[in-house]
Amino acid sequence: MELTLWTYEGPPHVGALRVAASMEGVHYVLHAPQGDTYADLLFTMIERRDRRPPVTYTTFQARDLGGDTAELVKRSIAQAVERFQPEALLVGESCTAELIQDQPGALAAGMPLGGIPVVSLELPAYSKKENWGAAETLYQLVRTLLKDQILPPGSSKPSPQRWQQEGRRPRVNLLGPSLLGFRCRDDVLEVRRLLDGLGIDVAVVAPLGARPADLLRLPTADANVCLYPELAGPVCSWLERSFGMATVRTVPIGIGATRAFVEEVCGLLGMEPPMDGEPSRLPWYSRSVDSTYLTGKRVFIFGDATHAIAAARIASQELGFQVVGLGSYSRELAREVRAAAQQLGLEALITDDYLAVEQAMAEASPELVLGTQMERHSAKRLGIPCAVISSPLHVQDVPARYSPQMGAEGANVIFDAWVHPLMMGLEEHLIGMFRHDFEFVDGHRSHLGEAAPVGDAQAGEKQAGELQVGDEQAAAPAGSADLPVSSPGGLPGLAWTADGEAELAKIPFFVRSKVRRNTETFARERQVAVIDAEMLYEAKAHLSR
Amino acid sequence: MPPDASPGTVLKESGQREVFCGLTSIVWLHRRMPDAFFLVVGSRTCAHLVQSAAGVMIFAEPRFGTAILGERDLAGLADANDELDRLVRDLLARRPEIRTLFLVGSCPSEVIKLDLAKAAERLGAQLAGRVRVLNYSGSGIETTFTQGEDQALVAMTPLLPSSDEPQLLIAGTLADAVEDRLIGLFARMGVDAVRSLPPRRSTDLPPVGKGTKLLLAQPFLSATARALVARGAELIAAPYPLGVEGSRAWMAAGAAACGASPAQIAAVLDPLVERGQRALAPHREILAGKRLFLLPDSQLELSLARFLNRECGMELVEVGTPYLDRQLLAPELALLPAGTAISEGQDVERQLDRVRAARPDLVVCGMGLANPLEAEGIATKWSIELVFSPIHGCDQAGDLAELFARPLRRRSLLSFAA
Numbered sequence: 001m002e003l004t005l006w007t008y009e010g011p012p013h014v015g016a017l018r019v020a021a022s023m024e025g026v027h028y029v030l031h032a033p034q035g036d037t038y039a040d041l042l043f044t045m046i047e048r049r050d051r052r053p054p055v056t057y058t059t060f061q062a063r064d065l066g067g068d069t070a071e072l073v074k075r076s077i078a079q080a081v082e083r084f085q086p087e088a089l090l091v092g093e094s095c096t097a098e099l100i101q102d103q104p105g106a107l108a109a110g111m112p113l114g115g116i117p118v119v120s121l122e123l124p125a126y127s128k129k130e131n132w133g134a135a136e137t138l139y140q141l142v143r144t145l146l147k148d149q150i151l152p153p154g155s156s157k158p159s160p161q162r163w164q165q166e167g168r169r170p171r172v173n174l175l176g177p178s179l180l181g182f183r184c185r186d187d188v189l190e191v192r193r194l195l196d197g198l199g200i201d202v203a204v205v206a207p208l209g210a211r212p213a214d215l216l217r218l219p220t221a222d223a224n225v226c227l228y229p230e231l232a233g234p235v236c237s238w239l240e241r242s243f244g245m246a247t248v249r250t251v252p253i254g255i256g257a258t259r260a261f262v263e264e265v266c267g268l269l270g271m272e273p274p275m276d277g278e279p280s281r282l283p284w285y286s287r288s289v290d291s292t293y294l295t296g297k298r299v300f301i302f303g304d305a306t307h308a309i310a311a312a313r314i315a316s317q318e319l320g321f322q323v324v325g326l327g328s329y330s331r332e333l334a335r336e337v338r339a340a341a342q343q344l345g346l347e348a349l350i351t352d353d354y355l356a357v358e359q360a361m362a363e364a365s366p367e368l369v370l371g372t373q374m375e376r377h378s379a380k381r382l383g384i385p386c387a388v389i390s391s392p393l394h395v396q397d398v399p400a401r402y403s404p405q406m407g408a409e410g411a412n413v414i415f416d417a418w419v420h421p422l423m424m425g426l427e428e429h430l431i432g433m434f435r436h437d438f439e440f441v442d443g444h445r446s447h448l449g450e451a452a453p454v455g456d457a458q459a460g461e462k463q464a465g466e467l468q469v470g471d472e473q474a475a476a477p478a479g480s481a482d483l484p485v486s487s488p489g490g491l492p493g494l495a496w497t498a499d500g501e502a503e504l505a506k507i508p509f510f511v512r513s514k515v516r517r518n519t520e521t522f523a524r525e526r527q528v529a530v531i532d533a534e535m536l537y538e539a540k541a542h543l544s545r
Numbered sequence: 546m547p548p549d550a551s552p553g554t555v556l557k558e559s560g561q562r563e564v565f566c567g568l569t570s571i572v573w574l575h576r577r578m579p580d581a582f583f584l585v586v587g588s589r590t591c592a593h594l595v596q597s598a599a600g601v602m603i604f605a606e607p608r609f610g611t612a613i614l615g616e617r618d619l620a621g622l623a624d625a626n627d628e629l630d631r632l633v634r635d636l637l638a639r640r641p642e643i644r645t646l647f648l649v650g651s652c653p654s655e656v657i658k659l660d661l662a663k664a665a666e667r668l669g670a671q672l673a674g675r676v677r678v679l680n681y682s683g684s685g686i687e688t689t690f691t692q693g694e695d696q697a698l699v700a701m702t703p704l705l706p707s708s709d710e711p712q713l714l715i716a717g718t719l720a721d722a723v724e725d726r727l728i729g730l731f732a733r734m735g736v737d738a739v740r741s742l743p744p745r746r747s748t749d750l751p752p753v754g755k756g757t758k759l760l761l762a763q764p765f766l767s768a769t770a771r772a773l774v775a776r777g778a779e780l781i782a783a784p785y786p787l788g789v790e791g792s793r794a795w796m797a798a799g800a801a802a803c804g805a806s807p808a809q810i811a812a813v814l815d816p817l818v819e820r821g822q823r824a825l826a827p828h829r830e831i832l833a834g835k836r837l838f839l840l841p842d843s844q845l846e847l848s849l850a851r852f853l854n855r856e857c858g859m860e861l862v863e864v865g866t867p868y869l870d871r872q873l874l875a876p877e878l879a880l881l882p883a884g885t886a887i888s889e890g891q892d893v894e895r896q897l898d899r900v901r902a903a904r905p906d907l908v909v910c911g912m913g914l915a916n917p918l919e920a921e922g923i924a925t926k927w928s929i930e931l932v933f934s935p936i937h938g939c940d941q942a943g944d945l946a947e948l949f950a951r952p953l954r955r956r957s958l959l960s961f962a963a
Binding site for chain 2: 001002003004005006007009010011013014033034035036037038039040041042044045046048049050051052056057058059060061062064065076079083094095096099100124125126127129355377381
C-alpha cells in the first residue's frame with residue numbers, strides 16, 4: 001500500500017481512453033464498475049469536448065458479481081459495435097475488473113464482429129500508470145493495424161531522403177499528441193507551421209485526430225517525429241524496427257531545442273537547415289535589461305520527463321535562472337532526466353510520491369516552481385510562486401487562446417507564463433528597501449492583484465519546516481512575541497537570538513528560507529548553537545565566495 | 546402513505562450507468578467536517594477520481610487521500626492490516642489536527658474483501674482519545690454518488706451519544722447559512738432543541754434516542770434513517786425542503802412533531818411562503834411550459850421534479866433516479882402529477898435515445914453528458930451543482946429555480962450573429 005494525496009498519473013486505462021478519445025472511428029469497451037465513467041469528465045469538462053468519449057463501460061455492480069459478468073462484457077461489446085460501428089475496437093479492463101478476470105479481450109476475439117480489427121489491451125493497473133497505458137495502447141493499435149505490412153526480414157530500409165528521387169516534398173508523421181496532454185492542440189499547429197516553413201509536409205498526426213485508416217498510412221512518411229516520448233516512444237521504436245523508419249527525437253520546446261529540432265529534421269531528410277532561427281521574441285525579451293533581475297533566480301522543476309527536461313534547458317540557458325531541483329514522475333524516461341540533471345550539477349528526483357516532491361521543494365527553497373497541477377498545491381503551502389509546465393493539468397490549462405509550448409510562439413508563451421508569477425523588479429527592490437509599508441508588505445505581489453498577506457510573512461517557512469519534523473519542537477511561548485526562538489528549520493539544537501531573527505526578517509521574502517537554511521548549516525559546521533545577527537552576516541560572506 | 550400512491554409506472558432499466566460512485570461524497574463532506582480526513586483504500590483509479598473532482602481547488606492541506614493497493618497487497622505478500630497501520634501512522638504524524646479518520650472502502654477493497662471495519666476498530670482502539678476511526682463504503686459497485694454520504698452518516702451513528710431528551714434531528718448535509726436559517730425558524734416556532742447530522746465538527750456529534758424526531762433534509766439517506774430509527778428516533782414523513790411548498794410542508798411537519806401549534810407554524814411560515822413565491826415569479830416566467838427530462842444522479846430528482854412542476858410550471862418528460870426508496874419518497878410521489886414517467890436505474894444509451902426523441906427544453910444530467918448534449922442543441926443543467934448549492938428552504942426557492950432558469954436565460958442572451 002502506498003499513501004497518495006495526489007497522483008501524478010491516472011490508472012493505465014485512462015491512458016487507453018486518451019488514445020481512443022483522441023482518435024476518430026475507434027471505440028473502447030472497458031470492463032469497469034459503476035462509477036468509473038467519471039473519466040468521461042476529463043474529456044467533456046477539462047478538455048471541454050463537445051461529444052462523449054467513444055467508450056462503453058460495462059458498469060457492473062455488486063449484484064452482478066454473483067451472476068455472469070463475462071456475459072455482461074459480451075453484451076456490452078455486441079451492443080457497442082452495433083451502435084457505434086467503429087473501424088477498430090479496443091477491449092480492456094479497469095483495476096477492479098482486473099481482479100475478477102473475465103478476460104474481455106479473449107471474449108471479444110471469439111465473437112463475430114464483422115471482421116473489424118480488435119485490440120485486446122493488457123494494462124496492469126496495479127503496477128503501471130496512465131502514460132504507460134497510453135503508449136501501450138497506441139503501440140498495440142498500430143501494431144495490430146500494420147502487422148500485415150511489416151517489411152520481410154532482410155529487406156532494405158527505406159531512405160528518409162527518397163522524396164528527392166520521387167520528386168515530391170518530404171513528409172513526416174507527428175506522433176504523440178493526445179487529449180489531456182499538455183497543450184498538444186496548439187503544439188501540433190505550431191510544429192506544422194514550423195515544418196511547412198521548411199518545406200516539409202505532415203503525413204499523419206496520431207493519435208490526435210487520426211482514424212485507423214490514417215494509421216495504415218504511417219509507413220508512407222519519410223520519418224517519424226516523436227513529439228511526446230511518453231506516449232509515442234514505444235510506437236516510434238517499433239516503426240523503426242519493423243519499417244526502418246527513422247525517428248526525430250528532439251522535442252522542440254525552447255529556442256535552443258527548436259533550433260536543434262530543425263537541424264535534426266533537416267539533417268535526416270537531407271535538407272539544408274535555414275540560417276536564421278525561428279523568429280521568437282523570447283531571446284530579446286530575455287536579453288532586455290528588464291530581465292536582468294531574473295539572473296540566478298532559484299527555480300525548482302518537476303513534471304513529465306519531456307517537459308521537465310525542456311524546462312531545465314530554457315530556465316538555465318535561455319532565461320538565466322539557476323535550476324536548484326529537477327525531477328520527473330516518468331520512470332520510463334528516468335535516464336534522460338538524470339542526464340539532464342547531471343549537466344546542471346544536480347541529482348534528478350525520480351518519484352511519483354507527491355510528498356517526496358514537496359519535501360525536495362522545501363529543501364531547495366526555490367523562488368519559482370515550474371511543475372504540474374500538483375506542484376501548485378505544495379507551492380501554495382510553501383508560499384512560492386508557481387507556473388504549470390506539464391500534465392497533470394486542470395481546466396485552466398486547456399485555454400481558449402493559442403498557447404503552444406513548442407516552437408517560436410511556444411517560447412513566447414513560456415516567457416510570459418514563467419515570469420508572470422515572480423515579483424516584478426521595481427516592487428522587489430522597494431520591498432527590499434522599505435519594510436514598514438502598510439500595503440506593500442513582505443511577500444506581496446501587487447501585480448497579481450492579490451490581497452496583501454497580512455501578518456503571516458513567515459508562515460511559508462514555518463510550514464516548510466514542519467514537513468521534516470513530525471513533532472515540532474515546542475516554540476518558546478513568551479519573550480520575543482512574534483519571533484520564534486527555536487529553529488523551525490529542522491536542525492535541532494540550534495537557536496536563533498532575537499537580533500538574529502530580526503536580521504533574518506530583513507532578507508527579502510523569496511530568498512529568506514534559503515538564507516535561514518544556509519546560516520543554520522554554516523553554524524552547525526562550526527558547532528555554534530546560537531545564531532545571532534553577526535553569524536548571519538558571517539555565513540553570507542562565507543557563502544558568497 | 547401506501548406504496549401504490551405512485552403516480553405512474555416505474556420503468557426499471559439496467560445497462561451502462563453514467564453516474565458517480567459514492568467516493569465522490571468526499572468532495573463535499575471534507576468541507577462540512579474540516580477536522581475529518583477521508584482515506585480511501587483502493588486503486589489509482591479511486592485517487593484519480595477524487596482529485597479529478599476536487600483537484601481544481603488548490604489545497605495547502607489535503608483533507609483526503611488514497612491508500613493505493615499494490616501488487617504485493619493483492620498477492621498477499623504484504624499484510625494489508627500492517628500496511629494500513631503504517632500508512633495511518635504516517636498520515637497522522639503529518640496531520641496531528643485530524644480528529645476523525647474515515648477509512649473509505651472502494652470497489653477493489655470490496656472485491657478482495659479487505660475488512661476495513663475490523664481495521665477501523667483496531668486503529669480506533671490504538672488511537673483512542675486522539676482520533677476516531679470509522680469505516681464506510683463508497684464503492685461504485687455498492688453506492689451511487691450521494692449514497693456515499695448515507696454510508697458515512699451510518700458509520701457515525703454508533704458514536705452518537707444516547708439521550709431520550711426531546712429534540713429535532715435534521716439529517717443530511719446542508720449549507721451553513723441554510724442550516725442556521727432553518728434552526729432560527731424552528732426556534733421561532735418554539736422548537737429550540739435542533740441538532741444536525743453531520744455536524745460541522747466531527748467530534749460534536751448530536752445525541753439520539755427515544756425523544757428524537759428525525760427530519761431528513763436529503764432524500765438519499767435510506768440507511769441513515771434506518772440506523773437512527775433503530776436507535777429510537779422517530780422518522781417524520783414529509784416532502785423534502787426544496788421549493789416553497791416542500792420546505793413549508795417539511796418545516797411544518799418537523800415543528801408539529803415537536804409540539805408546535807398550527808397557529809404558531811402558520812404565523813412563522815406563511816409570510817415566508819408569500820415572499821418565496823414572489824422570488825420565484827421571474828424564474829417561473831422562463832420555466833413555465835418548458836419540458837424537463839431528468840437523468841439519474843443523486844436521488845434528488847423526484848423532489849426537484851415536484852418543485853419544478855408544481856411551482857415553476859414545467860412539464861415532466863421523464864424523471865430518472867438511480868435508486869427509488871418508496872418509503873422515503875412516498876410524500877414526494879404523492880405530489881407528482883398522475884402518470885409521471887419515472888425511471889429507476891439506467892441504460893444510458895437508450896435513455897439518450899429517449900432524450901433525443903423527446904427534444905426536451907431542459908435536461909438535468911451529469912457532466913459527462915452535459916457538453917455533448919449542448920453540442921446537439923439540447924439545453925442542460927448539470928446536476929452535481931445541486932449537491933453543492935444552498936437550495937433548501939423557502940428562502941432559497943428563488944435561487945433553486947434560478948439554477949434551472951439560468952441555462953435557458955443564457956441561451957437567449959448569447960448571440961454570435963453578425
